[in-house]
Amino acid sequence: MLCLCRNLPRANIIGVVLVTVVYVLTNISYLAVLSTQQLLDSAAVAVTWGDLILGAAAIIVPLSVMISAFGAANGTAFSGSRVVYAAARDYNLPEVLSYIQVKQLTPMPLMLFKIFISLLMIIPGDIGSLIDFFSFTAWAFYGMTFLSPIVLRFRMKGAPRPYKVPIPIPVIMFLVSI
Secondary structure, three states: OOOHHHHHHHHHHHHHHHHHHHHHHHHHHHHOOHHHHHHHHOOOOOHHHHHOOOOHHHHHHHHHHHHHOOOOOOHHHHHHHHHHHHHHHHOOOOOHHHHOOOOOOOOHHHHHHHHHHHHHOEEEEHHHHHHHHHHHHHHHHHHHHHHHHHHHHHHHHOOHHHOOOOOHHHHHHHHHHH
């Protein structure tokens, strides 16, 4: 049996390092191929880079962005639903959000609630407003999440902690979220 105490932090560290390396190398390739004026004039630097380097295969760049965005939205939808469902099941949110549809075994009231909230978010009709609203809301909740280990560390000093987080990490991340 795998020990999550050792493997989970290792996986997180390796994942962050790999993503950082890929990001830095991608930016270095943009800087190596494109001139300063091309970077400034480009509406999408990756597409301009793809046109110069990949030629006819440049369609790979927007397709990759589309697949990545779809995957992120899909993951967010599933993980966000599970968090709300679990919170409702533990009586931290209205109990009706924890109800399960009998035949499909899906949290139908929760899904209807999310659809309603989503429809409220798209009423302004401007994608920029939607992105700003979502980003602000997401970072507000990230901030509350990072604040919770700090608060719990001082309010519940004697409570068992199966996974200990060094206190500077949530403090720094809370400050970043602000």
